[in-house]
Amino acid sequence: MRSAPKGDPAGLAQALQGWSLHRGAESQAMVYRLHGRVLVPVAASGLPDSTPAEPAAYEALAHRGTEVRLRAGINPGWQVTVPLGMPRPFGVLDVRISTRRLQDWARLERRRAYVLALISALLVALFVAVLTARWVGRPLAALGAAMASAHGGAKNAPAAPEIGPTEFRELTRRYNRMREALAARERESAARAMLLTLEERARGLDRLALMHETAAAFAHEIGTPLNTVSGHLQLLRDDFEAQHDLLRLLLAQVDRVAGIVRAGLDRGAWPTPLVLREDLNEIAVRMTRFLEPSFNDAGVQAKLQLDGGRPVVAACDPAMVEQILLNLLKNAVEAMPSGGTVMIATGLTEHQAFIDVQDDGPGLDADAESGLFRPFSTTKGP
Secondary structure, three states: OOOOOOHHHHHHHHHHHHHHHHHHEEEEEEEEEEOOOEEEEEEOOOOOOOOOHHHHHHHHHHHHOOOOHHHHEOOOEEEEEEEEEEEOOOOEEEEEEOHHHHHHHHHHHHHHHHHHHHHHHHHHHHHHHHHHHHHHHHHHOOHHHHHHHHHOOOOOOOOOOOOOHHHHHHHHHHHHHHHHHHHHHHHHHHHHHHHHHHHHHHHHHHHHHHHHHHHHHHEEEEEHHHHHHHHHHHHHHHHHHHHHHHHHHHHHHHHHHHHHHHHHHHHHOOOOOOEEEEEHHHHHHHHHHOOOHHHHHHOOOEEEOOOOOOOOOEEHHHHHHHHHHHHHHHHHHHOOOOOOOEEEEEEOOOEEEEEEEEEOOOOOOOHHHHHHOOOOOOOOOO
């Protein structure tokens, strides 16, 4: 905008006001006229008419040149002072352009830059996370799953898939080689354990064979004198009618032992059970009378509880039941070297007959109880 110099202060003020509106609300202009040594405001735009001149205006007038300064404070901006009427200046034009709007704009742009930087950082982090999950997470997860499945043994564990970067592929290959080596060791250990089991079974069979051979030899040697004893006992039975019952019991036991010996010689096994209906009370009484001398010598008192005297009939092999009861009573006597009491009880429970033997001995320990039904097992030593 141009204004012709007419010397009219009002027109000059109007021209400055129009310039200020044209440039924006942040621009201000002031014209000072020199009266003596004092600059007096003549026209203003955006400033009060009574605004005194600043030192910059006097410096521009003294130097007869344009002064440019950067203002700070609450109203930052540029201040340009130009002397008027060169070479003999009569006044000064003071123009001020505020930079507050620029600072606000810069502040806003900085905020936008911070937001964009944050968004960019989040996107980069997301991209890195996706790449990490794809190139690191997947191979590690697959390898971890393969290792977890190997807890039950390397033999049945699946091989880890070779995926991901070269380093993870090499790590997976080494793990697979280690798994194969462990699986081979497990198979070798299983084979050795099976071999040891077979060797133990073979040694057990050898022991059984040796025992059977020894038992057969003893049975052969015992069979002849048993037959002789049986014959003499029959002669004694004829001579001692008063001891008829006792001799009949002795003869029955000798016949039973002879039958076991013959079966061992013929088949190498126990005879086939001959199942009959027998009163267990009678078997208990016979075995107690048969072992009465052994009870007396050991200081053991034998007591019978025969279910109130009622018959306790069972389907069984009487000879085998006698043999079992005989062994139990002999063990009871041997378990009480200082004497004691052995109780033989019979009875019926839910249509099942039983014979119960209890003594005052120390009982069986865990090792002896575990081998209770193993052939030829004993705790009495050789």
